[in-house]
Amino acid sequence: MNAVDVALRSGAARLxxxxxxxxxxxxxxxxxxxxxxxxxxxxRQGDRVWGGVRGFTRGQNGAAADYVLxxxxxxxxAPAGIDLVTAAALPGVGVTALIALQRHARLREGQRMLLxxxxxxxxxxxxxxxxxLGVHVTAVAGARHLDALRExxxxxxxDRRLIHPGDLPGYDVVVDGVGTDLAxxxxxxxxxxxxxxxxxxxxxxxxxxxxxxxxxxRSFSGRLRAADLATLTQRVNDGHLQPVxxxxxxxxxxxxxxxxxxxxxxxxKLVISSL
Ligand SMILES: NC(=O)c1ccc[n+]([C@@H]2O[C@H](COP(=O)([O-])OP(=O)(O)OC[C@H]3O[C@@H](n4cnc5c(N)ncnc54)[C@H](OP(=O)(O)O)[C@@H]3O)[C@@H](O)[C@H]2O)c1
Numbered sequence: 001m002n003a004v005d006v007a008l009r010s011g012a013a014r015l016x017x018x019x020x021x022x023x024x025x026x027x028x029x030x031x032x033x034x035x036x037x038x039x040x041x042x043x044r045q046g047d048r049v050w051g052g053v054r055g056f057t058r059g060q061n062g063a064a065a066d067y068v069l070x071x072x073x074x075x076x077x078a079p080a081g082i083d084l085v086t087a088a089a090l091p092g093v094g095v096t097a098l099i100a101l102q103r104h105a106r107l108r109e110g111q112r113m114l115l116x117x118x119x120x121x122x123x124x125x126x127x128x129x130x131x132x133l134g135v136h137v138t139a140v141a142g143a144r145h146l147d148a149l150r151e152x153x154x155x156x157x158x159d160r161r162l163i164h165p166g167d168l169p170g171y172d173v174v175v176d177g178v179g180t181d182l183a184x185x186x187x188x189x190x191x192x193x194x195x196x197x198x199x200x201x202x203x204x205x206x207x208x209x210x211x212x213x214x215x216x217x218r219s220f221s222g223r224l225r226a227a228d229l230a231t232l233t234q235r236v237n238d239g240h241l242q243p244v245x246x247x248x249x250x251x252x253x254x255x256x257x258x259x260x261x262x263x264x265x266x267x268x269k270l271v272i273s274s275l
Contacts, residue, residue, distance in 0.1 A: 001064075001249075001257050001270040002027050002092055002121065007198070008061075009258060024062030025254070026272065028052045028092035028224060030084040031068070040072055048084060050091045050233075051075030052224030064254055066274045076229035079236035082243065087236075089243035089269035090125065094232045096195055096222035097126040101133075104193040104218045105173045109134035114168065114188060117177030118154065119145040121269040122195055124244040126175055127152050132240035138171070145267050152244070182206065186217050193218045244268025 005025045007013040017023050030050040036043050043049075051074045053063045062068065078087045100122075101107045113130055117123040118139035130137050131153025139146075139154035146157040158168075165184035174185050174192040179199025186192045186209060197203050197219040209217040235241045246266035249257040251274040261270055 001261055001272055003261065004198070005064075006258055006261050013198075024065070026053070026063030026065065027061055028088070029063040029068055029070075030078050030087040030091065032084070034067065043072065048078045049075045050078040050084075050087055051226070051229055052091060052095075064251065064272045064274075066251070073226050074224050074229075076226050076233055079233050082236065085248055085271055085273045085275060086243050086245055088271050088273070089121070089245045090236070090241075091224060091229060091232065092222070093121040093269065094125045094129075094235075094241065094243075095224055095228045096122055097129050098228055098232060098235075099220065099222055100175055100193050100195055101126060101129055104220060105175055105191055107133060107135055107173060110136070111172035112136045112138070113173045113175060114138045114140065114171045114185070115154075115175050115177075116140045116160075116185065117196070118149050118157075119267050120177050121244075122177040124149075124152060124268045125241060126177070127154055128241045129235065130175075131155075132235070142265060144265075148267055182217055183209070186212070186215070190215055191218070192216075195219065195222070246270055248273050250274070 008017045009025055033043055033045055033047045051070055053061050053068055113135050115123055115127055115137055118127050119141035127137055127139055136155045138156040139149040140158045140160050141149055143159045149157050165181055168188055171189040174189040176194035177196055179196030179202040182194055182202055182205040194217055197206050206217045206219050246268045248271045251272055254272050257270045257272055
């Protein structure tokens with residue numbers, strides 16, 4: 001389950017999904033290979049994999065299912081030692097976190113990073129990856145999750161309701177998974193990255209920030225490519241990262257998972273299981 005599933009299902013993202021409903025939902029998955037297409041080498045029935053379906057435009061998604069058809073360019077072996085339902089919480093947000101931290105934030109050991117939305121799917125992955133690099137992470141989230149975020153590696157935690165960006169000190173990097181107040185948060189660091197450009201107003205703020213040159217707000221749309229998925233698997237296998245699961249719903253109860261995603265307040269990810 002991803003935040004965007006709610007927008008696709010509700011019709012709020014018709015520019016992406018197209019106007020014809022119903023639509024299939026779900027972007028990323030973990031599972032076992034059931035069959036391999038003609039000419040595909042390197043994979044066989046029973047391999048434990050994770051990855052992404054083709055994207056959420058024009059009805060090509062649909063990872064919330066018993067079976068998915070996946071191009072080999074969008075999967076890798078799943079990590080060893082965690083069950084597939086738990087693993088399913090990580091590919092989408094994990095790869096997005098890798099790309100945000102490595103390619104856009106260019107994070108290095110010893111830097112100070114402010115992370116907004118730290119309790120979310122993206123944030124809980126980005127926090128662990130940054131902490132494993134030796135980055136000093138200040139995590140911003142709802143009060144009830146602050147202790148858990150320390151356990152995931154945050155050096156400082158801030159209650160989102162008690163802070164104002166103008167009162168915060170400077171950082172080397174701001175990484176944002178929220179999409180609001182971006183102009184104010186951009187001032188806190190020479191590098192700012194948001195993944196939440198689809199939030200109302202965010203895209204305009206990102207576009208307007210190009211006047212600040214290297215201090216502009218950076219953003220991107222994550223793709224689940226095989227090489228990045230394999231890197232993510234390695235990070236989990238090396239003990240740098242664990243999926244954070246807020247709840248698991250059987251496929252027949254996917255509607256309840258949507259309601260809970262909409263309500264918010266979760267730590268980590270909701271998973272829809274067909275096992
Ligand atoms: N660009 C990409 O490729 C990409 C990839 C993945 C996700 N996204 C987008 O990025 C956003 C985050 O994704 P996600 O998977 O992490 O979603 P998520 O699991 O819903 O997490 C969002 C988190 O932000 C928190 N939050 C809301 N307002 C906040 C504030 N003012 N300060 C601090 N935290 C706040 C939420 O808390 P509450 O639940 O308590 O409100 C929640 O914990 C979504 O808009 C999603 O669509 C983009």
